[in-house]
Amino acid sequence: MSVGRAAAVLVATLAFGCARGPSPQTALLRPVVMPDLSLAAESVREQARVRAQALTQAIAAAQTAPSARAAAFGELGKLLLAAEYGEAAETCFADAELLEPGDMRWPYFLGQVYRKTAQPAKAEAAFARALLRHPGHVATLYWLGETRLDQGHLDAAASAFTAALTIAPGSASILAGLGRVDLARSDFASAVTHFEGALAADPGAAFVHYPLAMAYRGLGEGAKAEAELRRPRAIAPGPPDPLMQEVASLLDSAMAYQQRGIDALRRNDGQAAAVFFRRAGELDPSSASVHHRLGTALFLTGDAAGAVTEFEAALRLEPRLARAHYSLGVVLASRRQNAEAIEHFTAALRLEPDYLEARLALADVLRSLGRARDAMPHYQQILMRDPAAAGAELGYAMTLVIVGRRAEARARFAAGARRHPERPEFADALRRLSTGLDAP
């Protein structure tokens, strides 16, 4: 009997097979129709099997308390939510809520299912039910605000965010939520207040810069807006949310671990990323992409040797993976293994001739070896494609110095300094060249 069939049949038993007849709640339970997991990873199938079996047992045992049955539905629901099987997860949480109406987790998770399946009105209703059971739950208030914002219900969104803020006054995510409501109302002054407050609460909150820029722009403060736009951008993560954090860390599949690794890399947490990618590799040893990502994470943590091992493993699995050749070249170049680096950059370019990063890296290595005449055509090729490519412009000018074309180099450095004020290397090189120092 399949996992799905077992669950569905046993829910029916609970509803209709009890000696004294079903309770009003259990009579309303919907059978959980499990998704077809036959194409899912074996590890995920096993997770589902274990949880479905636990649900089966909870249903079968007459003495099981409703809360325990609800928990069994909830555990299966969380796994299905994590695996993006929204429809089956919805049934699980709905049944859990029916069995244990006092537990805020079930309507909360239900709200998250609806949010992730793009049903904002249903999500709003579910979050509102969760709040009836736990009025001060910050994450619920926050996501209630977001779903209302999605629907353009601005006053209601503001009310949810405001309620959340009274409980978590220092939350940058919530302040930013209020700011976005202000932006939608074109109340730019209030938006600035909220976004600046968010940045004061969390100076590293990259998700504030873009909407703050829009608020400044609305107030006519162009310079401030442009300054904010030069800063990193991100999406608001929401306030800390242990319930959804549990869901996010639940799935035992290579892709899920890869995703966690990518998220960790976005947080600049190379150590954590490496752990996730390693686990992904254990689950799917045949994935060149996993080895490539693990190599990247290891390199970021300073483990160049480990990175080389992983990039080489990626290339053994997929010799035509241009990214892996490029990454391996970068590590080898950093270890001054220039001949091997050149070999891999060249391989990357053979596979993808328009791979400009690889071409620049190749040109830079050639230049560093004094092979200016070999480097020059690569720089020229990049600059033909993109005359504003700062790295190529700088490298090309430096190559001109090496071959003795100093006047041209000077002009290039000067132009680069004008065009790329964010790259002080141009001005520095120009200064060194002007003061007679040969190698900028």
Added chain:
Amino acid sequence: MTGQFNFHEIMGSGVALFDYDNDGDLDVFLVQGAGESKLFRNDVDPIKGRQLSFADVTTQSGIRTTGYGMGVATGDFDNDGCVDLYLTAVGRNQLYRNNCDGTFTDVTDRSGTGGEGWSVSASAIDYDHDGWLDLFVGHYVSYDPAKNTACFSLSGRRDYCSPNAYRPQQNRIYHNNHDGTFTDATVAAGLAGDFGPTLGVVADDVDGDGWPDLYVANDGRENQLWINLRNGAFRNAALLSGTAVTADAKAAGSMGVDAADLDGDGADDLLVTTLTGEGTSLFVRRGAAVFDDVSGRSGMRGASLAATGFGVHSIDVDNDGRLDVISINGAVRAIDALVARGDRFPFRQPRQLLHNAGSGRFEDMSGRAGASFELPEVGRGAAFGDIDNDGDTDVVVANNNGPVRLFINQIGNRKHWVGLRVAPGARVEAVRPMSPILVRRAATDGSYASASDPRVLVGLGDDGTPPAIRVRWPDGRVEQWSSVAVDCYTTLEEGTGR
């Protein structure tokens, strides 16, 4: 569809509506992925009850497509009065010159517009005001069908990749040399170094200086708003303009685009369809290249969250004078609920008609657009135009791995309208006493991988008073016609007005 999860197969293709034989009705060009693209001649007979019929004229037209077909752009590139075809593909693109005798000649090699790679949407744009159409070609990602990357869902099920699995490819702009050849002006135009995986493009004057700018929709990366600097170059102003990302700073999976005056203030707004869960973005223009994201408060976001939108266009479905929105939808990753039901192509989503209720709000009226309109399919390209010449806008939809659909508008012509044949790129204002001025642009680009009716159709509601028409021509000249007949099409030529 091979079922091998080849990335290019899930992206689908486009469709064009254009009058290739200059007989006054719109013909249909259907781009096919792996198969041969088709040209259908419209044989509508306006005398005999507007009975629509089409004839497959591909063979006699001389059009022989190569590569894996993606999109189509139309325009009279050689100024001979006949509309030419530019076809994008995975592989080499093709430019077909219309010989004005029902046949086409492949002039790709001579024109220099072949541009290898993977391109999807293109736009014919006279960006230097020399009176000749140039060509912007949006490229997607560096991709070799023979090396398709294996991608998986979180549960480990094989699925189609996202563009993040590949590196984006540089877009191209080709300058028309007036002699049948083009020069790749990508570098000179300043477009070389800044590109994302492009799926949609629309040319429109977003800063009101009379010169066409370019809005480029990128899949999972920031969109670009290329402001025409009037010297052959462009500057990307998307971020400060407020059109690069969503209000919460997300670089959405942008697919289809349109530019139109959705709020009736005389300035064109921008519309971008995106992935499920992201919602269609509506950027309302507030000044010169300054936009506000009103997706949430307009109802656009809430109504579209559940859909992955591709083809999109602002049309006045009921000719009430307000532009509505039609979005052609279809997922790019398997929909779990459909998988559970055993759907072998689990990407179907219903199309949407978002009715402009006035006061900045849009309401989902898909349920009143007809049962066949609501039928979930895997929609991709869509072209919009008055196929039966009855005064309202019809829709042709290209479905991925499914039949083409032709939706005939049955309600628009219950109201009054004015139809105008003007040069593409012209801006038209319909002026009536005691009524707001209605501003429309004559264009074929936008949507997804498709080309639409170049004629302008202005819904006038119940007011049958012939409006005055003011036209700003692509070269900046403004002319007016004091009274233009309603409920029929009129040709307005530059130099014949006041």
